[in-house]
Amino acid sequence: MALLEIRNVTRRFGDFAAVDDVSIGIEAGEFFTLLGPSGCGKTTLLRMIAGFDLPDGGSIVLDGKDLAGDPPERRPVRTVFQSYALFPHMTVAGNVAFPLRMAKVDRAEVERQVKLALEGVQLGGKADRYPHELSGGQKQRVAIARALVTKPRVLLLDEPLAALDAKLRGELQLELINLQKDIGITFVYVTHDQTEALALSHRIAVMNHGRVEQLDEPSRIYGLPRTRFVADFIGHCNLFDGAVVATTPHESGALVDLDVADLGRIRAFTKGQVTPGTTGSVAVRPEKIRISASVTQGEDENHCAGHIRDFLYMGDVTVYIVEARGGQRVEALLANSEAGRTKFFEAGDAVEAAWRFDAGHFIPG
């Protein structure tokens, strides 16, 4: 059984279901992320795990024990808040010592553990400072130290890096990964930043409107999105809508022929069986599409011709918006340092695009 089990949890506010019949199993030692846009219910779910809110239906079970009866102070769960929530009238050491005092640990032991905890986040020298004297990154480290000092079973993190600038965020992300690996505590992380989720997590639950759209490893979330929402929310994605014309069984799934308006016939893979006539979308990541003045179409590749409508130069890569002959927009991503390329494309250039069948993934519905 998983360490933390969320079983059919629902939370309503009036008619609005913030969390709608969600079931998730989180394993011990895992870095698990709840990812989704604002309002999707991820923070509500997190607060219910912490005990700041109670589910209307379903239960939350930790180590086999239902947490329903326990108020926040009795749950072996600690939270790192988005606003850090450091007590302004206590020193850094006082903040970190607080949970130990609540657990009635004796003074000598408290001092020792506080010292250890602060050194663990590289803040050993700042014990006597007050929160307002610290930078954002330092405050975040104190919040983490305080949350970990009593060795909780689960650490909850509510968008902890959202208030920091990009460079600092990158640094702290690496620190978080290493920290989690070192101490082995289960992390439940909430964020709306999908790059962050992909970088940090062992597994991600993508949420939308209170439901889990997909629960998977990052590479599968990215490469095999199960719904349109997931495909669209994670990174950039081409979504070609159409109806299935023919299917060919292939391994555990099928190779489908899709008729896409304004584009033509394309083929992609899907899991499971699909009947002809089903509508859906083929998701193709832009970096999987190669474009050139002329492209030799391989056996197992889709192909189309068109011209460059627009492009976005981003320094390390350029995104090209190709308008196919039929009118459909195709987004392609090319690294600007690709070997053998001599020319960037301009708007209006005629190009051909190709991508492999297995680069595309069919999503019914």
Add this chain to the structure above:
Amino acid sequence: MPDTSSPAEAPGRGGRAASWQTRSSGAGRWLVSGPPLAYLLVFFAIPALIMVAASFTPPGEFGGLAPLFEDGKANLTLEAYERFAEDPIYLELFVKSVLYAAITTLCCLLLAYPLALLVARSARKYRDLLMLLVILPFWSNFLIRVYAWMIILGPQSAVSRALNAVVEPLGFEPVSLLFSSFAVLVGLVYVHLPFMVLPLYANLEKHDPALLDAAQDLGANAWQRFWRVTFPLSLPGVWAGAALVFIPALGIFAIPDILGGTESTLIGNVIKQQFLETRDWPFGSVLSIMLTAVALALAGLAAWVSRPRRTT
């Protein structure tokens, strides 16, 4: 006081925190809200109810109230109310009090507005100090502030003598500034002025200066900018201030008592009289209830007028 806070409904931090709290420890809630609630019920709500009951009781033999139950029967009567309805002088007094309160409110508005405007437009670092200077007189004793005007308007004061030095040679009678309706009004305005400045300032402070710049850019002169942009936006503050001045001013008795002459008796004076001198407590209660009714009606009106609504 218009209260702009309201419980959040849908997911927002405030709503969620509130819901968490209400779902937990019901007993804890009563521990916290219980004592103040109990105290105010006993020392505010119950006396109010007693006053209502008293208005229906006949007056006692030596003043005060007659016992509520006599010979096992409830001793109720509408005597006091009838008296109020029959004698027109009391209604006149109410009207007079309302009039005085209205004039006071208007004068306070005229005097307070420039003050509030100036402080609101000052540099940020001076605002708190300037506002503190406005508030300080309010915190000093009410009687002292009234007494000060006794000095200024008294017959021996510089102001009086200067005025009479002008008036007498023209053949008029010497004017007595003190013990007159004029003195009462001055006193009323002086005492209540800070109450008008505060809400006005709170409102004006939030005005976006860009609005005035835009108006000027579109061709409005200073007066037009004030009348068409600043003043309409400040209306909620105006109503709040008006309520804070008008309602207390209705019940004032000390100012007419000290600064007024015989013709400046207000309803507050009569109530005081009934309770402490004439000792006709049922009748005093009736007058008080009438005053409360008027005050509550006006408070309700003020709240309704200043309710948040979409501006067209």
Add this chain to the structure above:
Amino acid sequence: MKRSWTLYAAAIAGYLFLYVPLVIVVVYSFNDSRLNAEWVGFTLDWYRKLFANDEMIQAALNSLLIATVASLVSTVLGTMAGFAMHRHRSRLLPVLVLMPIAIPEILMGVSLLLFFVLLNFTLGIVSVMLAHIAFCIGFVAIVVRSRLAGMDESLTEAARDCGATPAQAFRLVTLPLIMPAVIAGALMAFTLSIDDFVITFFTAGAGTQTLPLQIYSMIKISVTPEVNAVSTLLMLLTLLLIVLASKLAPGALRSS
């Protein structure tokens, strides 16, 4: 933004209007003349007479005693009320707490008079204390509530998260953070109590005098600059208390 000359002039006139009368009272307290008319000479006589006046001293002591008790009790009750109003969003409490402030004072005065007499409760210092507490609770509650509203909600949650019971969270985190507002509220309550006239007038009964009541009878019966002297001292005290309160809780005075 260019500021118009007329606005400056009008505002200065406003400030003068507020302060000149008070300044006159203070100045004449040093005037060597019985009449508050012309300046004759500097003297401290009136102050000396004041301190020799037994009635006055007794009234001052009464006022201080009443104010101390009233402010202590109303601060405790007002803090609880402010907390309940903020946290639990009850409907009844704000009404009961704020009404004494919104209605004309005379109504509270007479209804409490009826109340005490009906209960055969002797009018005196205690009845005044009880009355003062009733209207001071509201002021303290408003100050505390607005301080709580400005406080970061997640701090109490963090405390609970760290293992504190609600009571511990309040004692160790919330209370220290709202303490300046609580003290400001106490100072304001003290000032309100010392300065109160109307409600005290009705609930003090025949034998008890407070400073404002004493001032009132002096004004009505025989006006001497002793009144100026006691007024000056009272104003000084008020000034001190309120400036202190405004330093502790800068927003508090506005919300009142």
